[in-house]
Amino acid sequence: MLACVTCNSIKGSAALTLAHYYWPDEHNTFLLFDFHPLGVITVKPHLSGTVNRSIANATMALTGLDRFGSTASAADRRWVKRAEAYSKAQTIFDYYVSKGRPSDAIILITNQATSSGFWSVWMKVFETEHAVVAALKSTFLNTYLECDSKGINRV
Numbered sequence: 401m402l403a404c405v406t407c408n409s410i411k412g413s414a415a416l417t418l419a420h421y422y423w424p425d426e427h428n429t430f431l432l433f434d435f436h437p438l439g440v441i442t443v444k445p446h447l448s449g450t451v452n453r454s455i456a457n458a459t460m461a462l463t464g465l466d467r468f469g470s471t472a473s474a475a476d477r478r479w480v481k482r483a484e485a486y487s488k489a490q491t492i493f494d495y496y497v498s499k500g501r502p503s504d505a506i507i508l509i510t511n512q513a514t515s516s517g518f519w520s521v522w523m524k525v526f527e528t529e530h531a532v533v534a535a536l537k538s539t540f541l542n543t544y545l546e547c548d549s550k551g552i553n554r555v
């Protein structure tokens with residue numbers, strides 16, 4: 401599975417038991433984590449009934465997704481990039497809403513989202529905007545298209 405150099409480096413090369421983690425190609429990882437404006441990711445305080453909290457925590461720890469500020473190494477800029485994406489998405493969200501949610505703006509939003517990356521951040525910021533959420537799901541290939549309607553297992 402592809403991962404950025406930082407996630408891959410933190411994960412290391414030790415053998416893993418796949419069943420001890422959630423995987424984005426098998427599981428609906430959008431059910432696990434909350435994304436916050438300063439680039440912080442946390443395990444959701446209220447997990448859906450099908451999600452195992454200890455597996456969610458292990459998944460977080462595997463790649464150090466919860467590292468930010470002084471808990472991240474100087475080379476680990478993932479949280480900074482995530483915060484930048486969040487700020488950009490929030491600015492565009494505010495503009496979109498202030499202009500009365502023009503439907504022809506959605507393509508501009510998805511273009512910004514794909515150039516910035518961080519699908520989950522864009523999904524979080526626009527979570528109340530169903531038309532934008534639908535467009536984000538279909539724009540980012542290989543994301544979980546039913547992320548808000550199914551359980552942790554994709555099947």
Ligand SMILES: [Zn+2]
Pocket residue numbers: 403404405406407408478
């Ligand atoms: Zn990464």
